[in-house]
Amino acid sequence: MRKKTSLNYLAERLAAHIVINAPSGLTLEGLSCSISCSHELSGLTKDHTALLNCLKLAEQKGFVEVTKTEGGDFIVPALDLLEDARIDDEDSYEDPLPSDDFDEVSCSYTTTGLLHITPNGYGFVSRRVGSDILIPHSGLADAITGDLVRINVFDDGDFEVTGEIVEIVTPAEPIFVGILSSPEKSSGMHKLLPFMSQICGRGVFVGQSRNHDLSGSLARVEIIKRPDGPGKGIVGKAVDLCTSPELPEHASKAVCVEFGLQTTQTESAAIEAKQVGAGLYIGPSVERINLSGLPFITIDGEASRDFDDAVYLSKDSNGDWQLKVAIADVSHFVMPGSALDKHAYERGTSIYFPDQCIPMLPEELSNGACSLVEGEERLVLVAEMIIGLDGSIISYDFYRGSIISQRRLTYQQAERMITGHNQDHLSDMLREMNSCRIVLNQKRLEEGALVFFVDEIDLAEDDDSLVYRKSASSTARLRSQMLIEEFMLAANQSAARFISKKLIKQPVLLRTHEEPDVETIRGLAKYANIEASGKSSRQIIQEITSMPRSYASDIFMNKAIRCMKKARYSAVDGGTGEQHFSLATKFYTHFTSPIRRYPDILVHRAITQILDGTPDASQPEKHLAEFAQHCSNKELCATKAERAYLKRISARTAVGLIGNQVPGVVSGLSKRGIYVEIGESKIEGVVSSKTLRGRFDKPTCTYHLFKMKGVANTPRTIRLGAVIDVVVESVNELYRTINLKIV
Missing domain, CATH: 1.10.10 (Arc Repressor Mutant, subunit A)
Structure with missing residues (x-):
């Protein structure tokens, strides 16, 4: 009715x-x-x-x-x-369902979309095409935020366009995260108070524990009973908990609960890992080239424990460089369908916190059998490339091998050898590697690759706690770091070309990156004082990254990165390639880090099965697109979790600044407020729009400009990159918020 x-x-x-x-x-x-x-x-x-x-x-x-x-x-x-009221782009569904069906008699039609219920009790259904449809409280039935729903939409051409949910097509992920309140007297149940930006629009209730009080715990709650009508709540059970999540020592556990990160192994995966660690697993017998007589070296950070890659460089008879990049042969130990394979697939990637690593593979593999540790023979998959003096990759080949790493070098140790401060029998090879690195980099830049100088995050110990600060990457990056980066890029591009060339008739796994919206980039260029007329988005970004280094230019560079779309994994028809915008190539994949990334294992399997002459079985064709999406989602989750931890540390650092007036640079503008990086540590806080409305009339915002009209009729415009003074009003470490006020 x-x-x-x-x-x-x-x-x-x-x-x-x-x-x-x-x-x-x-x-x-x-x-x-x-x-x-x-x-x-x-x-x-x-x-x-x-x-x-x-x-x-x-x-x-x-x-x-x-x-x-x-x-x-x-x-x-x-x-x-x-x-x-609106759905974030990251949460929107990908595959539209059948088009709307219109009933001329009842002036109604059916459509599908993603439901979002507001705190005010009504919902919006967001469609791929067309405006959002309002769902009154009475039309929500038992649906919850995140459900893909089919609705009847009534439109009589007068005032009323509203929807009523008739079917839940795809239920939302049955998980909510929040802080558990004290038990309610009437029901005896804990109410889940939404954490961060998660809003479900309905009450979520969790039963009490017989063993301990859950009040104040951060909980990951699984739905066990949906609401049975309008105004009814959701009943759930806590599947993961972090007690006292506000304590600094519980920071990583709280992030794990929030993002659903598993820190324990399955029993079957642990058994297989122990067999590998004890040398009881031999694996398939295949032909390998013994390279143990060559001086391969690893170059990594001082704290690194898992070593995926080792490198060796020489000159051939034509005077060109012969670069060998040896990568841990993880696919030899992690067979398709095994418990270790399922464990690695589910995690997708390793996750790194300052005080904890959640490895994709158990330590028996990641730090043991697969890690290219100094002085130990290890199985590898080798990318061998001939590189011309102009930086072009003349040819490439792939084969199985075995090596013994002669030296485990840190970046600092390798840097001293490159610059001549430390000398031994490896110094000449390292200096030759640096020369090769320079021409590889020049060649990439000539072909249009983009280079961003992103601030390095430094977490320093201060009175037994971590302190957050950023430092300019141009001063932090070493030749040795850039050397390894260039060699890994070359190996990844060669791997992509190899599998694409050999697997013409089936899809391959590539790393792709779409071009950003040119109008958004041109809008950014305007406020960076760059003439954008007639220029492509690549040309504009290249000019932004070429600006003289300053606090303001770094802000514009970071904004340019945010304007770009996320790189992702894609199943691409062999031989065709697909754009990787920032690297300016159609052929790129991930090959060099199989210890910490599952996509690299899939690429290794494709390569080894090509080598074995069984390319038709190299990839599970009908599942590759699903694998690509899964790996992209896991990567995004890991990135969000790592950023959340860093934001929490930055909030903890900002506690000492409460009440202080500090200079800052405007790092972002949105309808929520003005984002400002403050002090030498470049901690980012926000000046809320709510506080601005109390002091100014008509605060309005565009992507790069915030306009306000003062109470005395004095106009004020705040631009991206502007220097302003702010006061740190309040900080909430658990919620990772730093609230500022404009002076």
Whole structure:
């Protein structure tokens, strides 16, 4: 039964219209003009009193904020509505379901979309094509945020366009994360208080533990009972807990709970790992080239414990370089379908915190049988490349081998040998490697590759706690680091060309990176004082990265990185390749880190099966796209978890600055506020839009500009990269927030 249009409904829909079409706000006149094209709201333009009454009700309900200005009323959506009403791009679904079906008799149609329930109790269904559909409280049924739903949409051409959920097509992931409250007296259950940005729109309740009090714990909760009607809550059980998550020593555990990271091994994987570690697993018997007489070396960070790669360089009879990159043959020990394989696939990647590593493979492999440790014979897969004096890769080949690493060098040790401060029998080879590195880099830049100087994060010990600070990467990067980077890039490109050339008739796993939106890049160039007319996004980014190094230029470089799309793994038809924008190549994959990345194991399997003459079985064709998406998702989760930990350390560092006035540089602008990197440590905090609305009329924001009008009618414009003074008002380490106020 359809309901008559009510003022309550129109107030909700008016707020939704502003969120979607004018999130920065608009005048009353602008609002009237904006809704004139809306089927459900256009009637309000014919009755000014009705529009004012509807707007007043929306303000009373907290949906919008109305500010009196000289030019009349200015309306903006309430900040919590603005932040919670839309779905992030990362959470949007990929595959659209069948197109809308329209019923002319009932003036309704069905459509599908992703549901998001706001804290105010109503929902939005976000579609791939078309505007969001409002779902009133009564039409939500038992759906929850994240469900892919089919809805009936009613549109009679008058005021009312609303939806009603008729089917949950794909249920949301049945997991919520939050802080457990004290048990409620009425039910005896803990209520889950949403953590960070997670909003489910319904109450989530967890039963008490018989053994200990769960109050205040950070919990990962699995749904065991969905709501059985409007206004009903979700019942769940805690599948992972971090007690006292606010304590510094529990920081990594809290991040693991938040992102669902498993720190223990399955029993079957542990058994197989012990067999490998004890030398009881021999593996398949295959032909290998013995390279143990060559002086292979590893070059890694001082704290590294797993060594994926070793390198050796010589000159051939033509005067070209012969580069051998030996990579741990992990696929020899991790067979498809084994417990170790399932364990590695599920993790997808190793995750690194300053005080903990969550390895993709058990330590018996990652630090033992697979690691290219000094003085021990190890099985490897070798990429052998002939590199011309102009930096071009003339030829490449792949084969199985065995090596004995002659030296485990740190970056600092290798750097001293390259610069002549330390001398031994490996010094000449290292200096030749550096010469090869220079021409490889020059060749890549000539072909259009982008180079970003990203600040290095330094976590220093101070009174038994970690302190966060950034340092300019140009001063931190060593020749030895860049040498290894160039050699690994060359090996990865050669691997991509090898499998693409050999597997013409089936998909291969490549690393791809789409070109960014050129208009977004041009908008950034305007505020970096770069002429963008007629230039491609690559040319503009190259100019940004070529700016003289300064605090402000680093901000623009970081913003350029954020403007670009995420690199991902893709199943690509063999022989065709697919763009990797930042590296300026169509053929790139991950081959060099199989100890810590599952995609590299898949690429190794493709190569070895080509070598064995069984290319038709080299990849599970129908599953490769699924593997690629899974690995991309795991990589994204790991990146978010590592960033969350660093943000928590930065918040802990900022506690000592509370109440202080500090200089900062504007690092980002959004409708939520102004992001500022403060002090020598470059800790990022935010000046909330809510605080600005208390001091300024009409704060408006574009991607690179924030405009405010002072209470004394004094205009103020804040640009990306601007230097401003702020006061650190408050810090919450657990929630990783640093709140600032403009002086």
